[in-house]
Amino acid sequence: MDRRRGAKIAYIKERRSVMFTTKEVPLALARLQHQPQPVARKKPEHWYRKKFKEREQQLEKQKKSAWRINDLRANKNGFHHDVYWITQDLYRGNWRLNKKEGSGIQSYCTGNRYEGDWKKDRREGYGTFYIREDGKYRVVYKGYWKSGNLHGPGYLHCAYGEVYEGDFERGVRSGYGRQTYYCPQSGRYHVYVGQWRDDKREGTGTLTMVNGDVYEGCFSNDKKHGKGVFYYTTSRCRYDGLWREDVAICGTYSKLESDYEFKTPLPHLELRNADTFASCLIDKIVQDDGLQIPSC
Numbered sequence: 202m203d204r205r206r207g208a209k210i211a212y213i214k215e216r217r218s219v220m221f222t223t224k225e226v227p228l229a230l231a232r233l234q235h236q237p238q239p240v241a242r243k244k245p246e247h248w249y250r251k252k253f254k255e256r257e258q259q260l261e262k263q264k265k266s267a268w269r270i271n272d273l274r275a276n277k278n279g280f281h282h283d284v285y286w287i288t289q290d291l292y293r294g295n296w297r298l299n300k301k302e303g304s305g306i307q308s309y310c311t312g313n314r315y316e317g318d319w320k321k322d323r324r325e326g327y328g329t330f331y332i333r334e335d336g337k338y339r340v341v342y343k344g345y346w347k348s349g350n351l352h353g354p355g356y357l358h359c360a361y362g363e364v365y366e367g368d369f370e371r372g373v374r375s376g377y378g379r380q381t382y383y384c385p386q387s388g389r390y391h392v393y394v395g396q397w398r399d400d401k402r403e404g405t406g407t408l409t410m411v412n413g414d415v416y417e418g419c420f421s422n423d424k425k426h427g428k429g430v431f432y433y434t435t436s437r438c439r440y441d442g443l444w445r446e447d448v449a450i451c452g453t454y455s456k457l458e459s460d461y462e463f464k465t466p467l468p469h470l471e472l473r474n475a476d477t478f479a480s481c482l483i484d485k486i487v488q489d490d491g492l493q494i495p496s497c
Contacts, residue, residue, distance in 0.1 A: 294319065314338060323349040344369070363390070373400035384411045395420065418444070432457070 277284070277296040284292045294305015301307075301319040308314050317328015324346040331338040344355015350372035351357070357365040357374075360383075367378015374380075374397040381390040395406015401423040408416045408425075418429020425444040432439055442452015 317346070325349070367397065375399060387411050422446075 277299050280295050282293055289310040291308040295303030300322045305319050306316045312333035314331040318326025328346055329343045330341050332341050340358055342357050345353030351369040355369055363381050363383050365378055365380045368376025378397050379394045381392055383390055389411045391411055392409045393406055396404030402420040406420055413434035415432040419427030424447045429444050430441050437457040439455050439457055440452055443450045
């Protein structure tokens with residue numbers, strides 16, 4: 202009993218030491234009143250803009266997710282006219298198990314357009330891709346596709362009228378092909394015919410310049426590199442040697458014979474006075490064969 206009573210008395214004393222006395226309560230309240238109270242500050246304007254943008258993005262995601270659910274429920278098969286997307290894209294063509302498969306036309310919200318074959322919602326097979334410029338469609342690529350990328354033989358129309366005709370692999374030029382390069386000084390085109398890898402000239406090939414000079418040899422990383430021969434049409438010289446990043450390292454020069462003909466194809470030549478040349482040619486034929494041409 203004495204032990205329990207002593208423990209109870211100790212507990213009561215501990216509680217009294219913690220609790221305020223009647224005299225200490227007003228003093229504590231006075232101290233709290235004199236302390237500076239926190240002021241509610243208004244959030245900056247960019248905070249509200251950020252929250253508003255996040256809310257808009259969240260609503261947009263909800264709309265897209267709802268559209269996808271409804272699109273899956275449609276279970277499209279066969280040919281369908283004008284199927285619209287929430288992104289304002291438009292497709293007209295064949296479907297299989299709710300995916301684009303077969304031939305069809307896809308019009309994008311950017312104005313670009315694809316006409317060709319599809320497989321499992323991706324461009325695969327033969328097709329043509331257009332871009333819209335100045336209210337008209339311009340062909341960018343015409344050829345074969347695989348898994349949405351350029352793959353196989355095709356034609357790629359680049360800027361300034363440059364054209365690549367050859368093989369593609371996973372969306373880049375790889376294999377054998379012919380590329381034209383625009384020369385702004387002359388308004389004509391250099392021509393390269395040879396091997397490619399990873400969208401760069403790699404391997405053996407022939408580069409024909411606008412002025413008639415021809416390089417025939419090895420390329421690496423889109424530059425003349427390795428063993429090669431360069432023909433100078435103006436000086437009628439030939440250089441055989443080694444190249445390193447478009448620079449001749451060592452080799453020999455030799456003079457070409459006067460009747461030497463280039464084995465490699467030269468750029469297309471045009472006659473300055475085609476009409477005069479044609480009239481002279483007709484007169485020559487008439488004189489040799491004794492023909493008479495009636496006057497108009």
